[in-house]
Amino acid sequence: MKKNLITQIGQFLIASAMALSFSSLSHAAKPTNQELKIGLSMEYESLHPALASTVSAKYILHMAHRLPVYLNPEGKWATHLIKALPSLEKKTAKFVTKNGVKGLEAQFEIIEAAKWGDGVPVTCADFKLDWEIKINPNVGFGNREPYLNIKELSWDPKTPKKCKIVFEKAAWDYFTNIPVAVPNHLEREVFEKNKGQAEGYERNSLYTKAPTTPGLWNGPYLIKEVALGSHVVLIPNPLFFGKKPSIQKIVFKILPNSGTLEANLRSGNIDMISYVGLSFDQALAFEQKVKAEKMPYSVQFQTGTSYSHIDLNLKNPILADVKVRQAISHAINKQQLIKSLYDGKAVEAIHWMTANDPWATNTPDVAKRYAYDRKKAKELLDQAGWKMEGDGYRHKDGKKMTLNLNAGAGIKLNENLQTVIQSQLKEVGIDLTIKTEPGRLFFSETLPKGKFEMAMFTWSSMPEMNPESTFSIKNIPTEKNTWTGQNYPAWSNAKVSENIEKINAEFNPAKRKQIVAEIIKAYTEEVPVIPLVFRMDNAVIPASMKGYKMTGHMFYDSNQVENWSLE
Numbered sequence: 001m002k003k004n005l006i007t008q009i010g011q012f013l014i015a016s017a018m019a020l021s022f023s024s025l026s027h028a029a030k031p032t033n034q035e036l037k038i039g040l041s042m043e044y045e046s047l048h049p050a051l052a053s054t055v056s057a058k059y060i061l062h063m064a065h066r067l068p069v070y071l072n073p074e075g076k077w078a079t080h081l082i083k084a085l086p087s088l089e090k091k092t093a094k095f096v097t098k099n100g101v102k103g104l105e106a107q108f109e110i111i112e113a114a115k116w117g118d119g120v121p122v123t124c125a126d127f128k129l130d131w132e133i134k135i136n137p138n139v140g141f142g143n144r145e146p147y148l149n150i151k152e153l154s155w156d157p158k159t160p161k162k163c164k165i166v167f168e169k170a171a172w173d174y175f176t177n178i179p180v181a182v183p184n185h186l187e188r189e190v191f192e193k194n195k196g197q198a199e200g201y202e203r204n205s206l207y208t209k210a211p212t213t214p215g216l217w218n219g220p221y222l223i224k225e226v227a228l229g230s231h232v233v234l235i236p237n238p239l240f241f242g243k244k245p246s247i248q249k250i251v252f253k254i255l256p257n258s259g260t261l262e263a264n265l266r267s268g269n270i271d272m273i274s275y276v277g278l279s280f281d282q283a284l285a286f287e288q289k290v291k292a293e294k295m296p297y298s299v300q301f302q303t304g305t306s307y308s309h310i311d312l313n314l315k316n317p318i319l320a321d322v323k324v325r326q327a328i329s330h331a332i333n334k335q336q337l338i339k340s341l342y343d344g345k346a347v348e349a350i351h352w353m354t355a356n357d358p359w360a361t362n363t364p365d366v367a368k369r370y371a372y373d374r375k376k377a378k379e380l381l382d383q384a385g386w387k388m389e390g391d392g393y394r395h396k397d398g399k400k401m402t403l404n405l406n407a408g409a410g411i412k413l414n415e416n417l418q419t420v421i422q423s424q425l426k427e428v429g430i431d432l433t434i435k436t437e438p439g440r441l442f443f444s445e446t447l448p449k450g451k452f453e454m455a456m457f458t459w460s461s462m463p464e465m466n467p468e469s470t471f472s473i474k475n476i477p478t479e480k481n482t483w484t485g486q487n488y489p490a491w492s493n494a495k496v497s498e499n500i501e502k503i504n505a506e507f508n509p510a511k512r513k514q515i516v517a518e519i520i521k522a523y524t525e526e527v528p529v530i531p532l533v534f535r536m537d538n539a540v541i542p543a544s545m546k547g548y549k550m551t552g553h554m555f556y557d558s559n560q561v562e563n564w565s566l567e
Contacts, residue, residue, distance in 0.1 A: 031271035033566045035249040039270040041258040042439045048207035050130050056276045062558040064217040068178045073551045082108045104170035110161040113241035117214030117222045124155040124163035130179035138198045140482045143469030146177040171504035220245045220562040246565040256410040273540040279413030283538035296543045302550035304537035310530040311455045311488045325527035327380035329370035331428045349531035357463045359516040366517045368524040377428045394429035402431040407456040409436035448483040460554040473497045491528035
């Protein structure tokens with residue numbers, strides 16, 4: 001009797017605690033313009049505006065650092081830091097020929113009121129420093145080629161905000177290759193001191209050592225506090241040249257396990273889940289809860305260019321055989337992935353471009369498709385000499401066919417994708433080992449240094465984006481080039497690299513599309529990458545938020561942060 005009573009009391013206390021806990025989760029304080037706490041599910045690798053490559057880093061940087069040129073939410077090119085796009089039609093750009101090479105000269109003017117957070121004006125010298133950083137062979141930068149094409153960035157000392165830039169070879173998208181601004185008055189000395197040492201500048205930059213220095217930032221916000229792996233705090237920049245932001249404090253909280261984002265939202269630890277947050281399946285499930293429980297949030301969806309794919313390391317002896325790569329492509333059932341993991345709302349990827357991209361084509365004579373076909377996959381593996389043995393796996397020369405599939409840790413959808421793909425490849429006799437690791441390590445070490453066999457991740461791109469950084473031979477990361485470039489598979493196709501060069505020089509849109517079609521053909525036939533799906537972007541915002549708009553491309557919603565309000 002006594003035992004039963006104690007049990008009942010214990011059950012009552014547990015139930016009361018759970019009810020109290022649920023009550024606190026369901027009635028978190030309503031966010032106001034005083035403070036907005038945003039959850040990020042991925043760590044950033046750098047806050048240097050010239051060197052950051054991860055989505056999470058760029059998402060934060062959009063708030064504190066303004067770019068000269070960007071793509072607006074409507075998909076049109078616009079300007080932030082400069083007055084207008086250079087234009088051949090308006091004669092602020094013109095073709096120039098030197099030694100028989102057709103080049104291009106462009107002029108742009110920095111907004112007069114543009115200043116760094118310490119009051120120093122933004123000038124042409126800041127753009128020149130960024131250019132010098134990016135072309136320095138000791139600095140690890142993703143795609144150096146567009147900046148090596150710049151031969152001059154100059155100005156009249158009397159007008160330091162009026163810049164002239166000369167491109168050795170004329171490129172149709174020249175205006176997108178205007179360097180960004182890096183504060184010359186702060187970073188020049190650091191760069192000059194460390195530019196001769198591999199990775200020396202990155203390690204010693206103020207963006208690394210003292211990122212809260214006001215003079216590093218020219219956007220609507222200043223970075224006030226940084227705690228690696230934990231949080232980043234931003235406050236309004238009183239010297240920002242544009243619209244003054246309404247929100248007085250923004251706190252980014254790094255929550256690497258996306259499964260905890262909802263709990264943090266309910267408890268009030270965060271008020272918003274960024275674009276770099278919930279996986280698609282989590283967003284769908286949470287949207288249903290928002291409706292059922294009448295929670296004060298809005299789940300936003302936007303058709304995007306987020307391209308989930310698997311890079312294949314072509315230096316790996318197994319994956320060096322194109323028949324093996326094609327077999328793996330046939331063995332992955334993308335429609336099953338879309339149905340079971342994306343609720344039917346993702347789009348199968350044939351290559352790296354969405355159907356909305358003016359350059360894209362999915363016609364069979366150009367883009368080879370790999371429909372799910374286990375029989376075909378098995379035939380290709382047989383032809384490659386990998387024979388099925390009694391243990392249910394394939395062997396060749398006494399070795400079992402075993403491959404690793406790496407991905408960033410803490411993202412549930414990625415984990416589910418890995419598990420399903422592992423099961424699908426087992427059906428054709430491939431032993432797939434799943435490996436996950438922190439995003440910082442995955443993007444800074446594993447991918448650029450080729451420490452993988454198969455690597456699954458997502459690129460975010462924009463329309464008519466030259467694939468130079470991911471496909472060109474010049475952008476295969478090596479120790480010699482300080483692991484620069486994003487051609488992680490080490491795909492070495494001379495014709496593709498040649499065509500990549502042609503794209504930039506072709507000002508005729510129809511001819512550009514023909515050149516891209518040749519690249520699509522090689523890409524889909526040689527399979528350096530296995531395209532998976534294009535997924536919808538998502539974010540969770542407070543229901544009271546005004547002025548928020550998703551973009552569906554790599555210039556994220558945070559690029560318009562000064563329009564956000566929580567009245």
